[in-house]
Amino acid sequence: MDEAERIGTEAARLLGMSPQRVKPLAGGDLSPVLAMDLPSGERVIAKGGPSPETEAEMLRTLAEAGARVPKVLAVSRICLVMEALPQSGGLRGAGWLELGESLLRQHRAPGAPDDTPYGWPVDYAFGPVPIPNAGQATWTEFWAEARLRPSLPELPAPLARRVERLAAQIDEHLPPRPFPSLLHGDLWAGNVLGEQGHLSGLIDPACYYGDAEVDLAMLHLFGAPGREFAVGYGALPPGWEARRAIYQLWPALVHLRLFGAGYHGMVAGLLDRIGV
Template structure:
C-alpha cells in the first residue's frame, strides 16, 4: 500500500466515513498532506508525518495559548485529521498586524513546567532530522544541548568546530531564564495561512517552550514580514539583534542537513555574524 492509500484508509477509519475525493496538497515537503472531501460536504485535511499524535498535542496546546490553528478532529500513530482552514494568497497589512498580536498572546501564555521549563515532553523530527526536546532548567543549556550540539556529527569539520565554539560560549550570548513561551517552532511563511490578506492560522508546528524571539527569528530568516507585524508584536528586549543570528542558526543547520551544501553559505554567514 502506498502512502496516499495508507493515509486515506487510516483517515476513513478515524472518521468512520469514506471520503468521496482525496487531493494531494502542495507544500508537504516532509509528509504527505491530503485534502479530503467527505460525503457530508465538509472538507478536512489528513496528513502523515513522523508523529501525528504528537503534532495533534502541539496543535491543541497552541489553541489553548490563543493561537489560530486547525482544530484537531482525530489522530492516531499514523494519521492526523484536522480542520481545513480557508486559504487564498498571502498576508497583507492588517494580516501581519493580526499575526504579530496573536504571537504576542501565544508567547505570553503560561504553561511550561516550573522545574525545567525549556523543552517539550516529546522529541520530534523534521523528516530524517531528529529534534531532541528533553527539558532543561536554563535556556542556554537547552539551546546548546538540544539545538546546536546534535548537528555536530553531521557537519563538515570546519563548521562543526565553529558551532561547538558557540555552544561552549552560549552563556555569554543568551539570557539564562527568559519567559518560557510556547513556540510554534517552525514559523516560516509557508506555515502561516492567509485568506484575503487576513490571518487564517498556523500549521505544521514543532512546538517547545523557549525564548519567544526564536519564532520571530525563523519568520525573518526566509521572508520579510510587513512593518505591521512589528507593531502588533511589540518591542523586543535589548540585544535581540545579536540573538537573532543565533536563533536563525538552528533552522539553517536543519536545512543544511536536509538539503545539502547549498545551505553551507547561510550557516557560515550566520556564524560570521555571531563572531565565532
C-alpha cells in the same frame, strides 16, 4: 500501498466514512498531506509525519494559548485529521497586525513546567532530522545541548568546530532564563495561512517552550513580515539583533541536514554574523 494511500485509508477509518475526493497538497516535503472532501461537503486535511499524536497535542496546546490553528478531528499513530483552514494567498496589512497580536498572546501564555521549563515533554523530528526536546533548567543549556550540538556529527569539520565553539560560549550570547514562551517552532511564511489578506491560522507546529525570539527569528529567515507585524507584536528586548543570528542558525542547520551542501553558505554566513 504507498504512504499517501496509507494515510488516506487511515483517515477514512478514523472518520468512519469514505471521502468523495482526495487531493494531494503541495508543501508536503517531509510527509504527504491530503485534502479530503467528505460526503457532508466539509473538507478536511489528513497528514502523516514523525508523530501525528504529538502534533495533535501541539495543536491543542497552541489553541489553548490563543493561537489560531486547525481543530484536531481525529488522530492515530499513523494519521492526523484536522479542519481545513480557509486559504487564498498570503497576509497583507491588517493580517500581519493580526499575526503579531496573536503571536504575542501565545508567547505570553503560561504553561511551561516549573522545574525544567525549557523544552517539550517528548522529542519530535523534521523528517529524518531528530528534534531533541528534553527539558532543561536554563535556556542556554537547552540551546547548546538540544539545538546546536546534535548537528555536530552531520557537519563538515570546519563548520562543526565553529558550532561547537558557539555552544561552549553560549552563556555569553543568550539569556539564561527568559520567560518560557510557547513556541510554534517552525514559523516560516509557508506555515502562516491567509484568507483575503487576513490571518487564517498557523499549521505544522514543532512546539517547545523557550525564548519568544526564536519564532520571530524563523519568521524573518526566509523573508520579512509586513511592517504591521512589529506594531502588533511590540518592541523586543535590547540585544535582539545579536541573538537573532543564533536563533536562525538552528533552522539553517536543519536545512543543511535535510537538503545538503546548498545551505553551507547560509550556516557559514550566520556564524560570521555571530562572530565565532
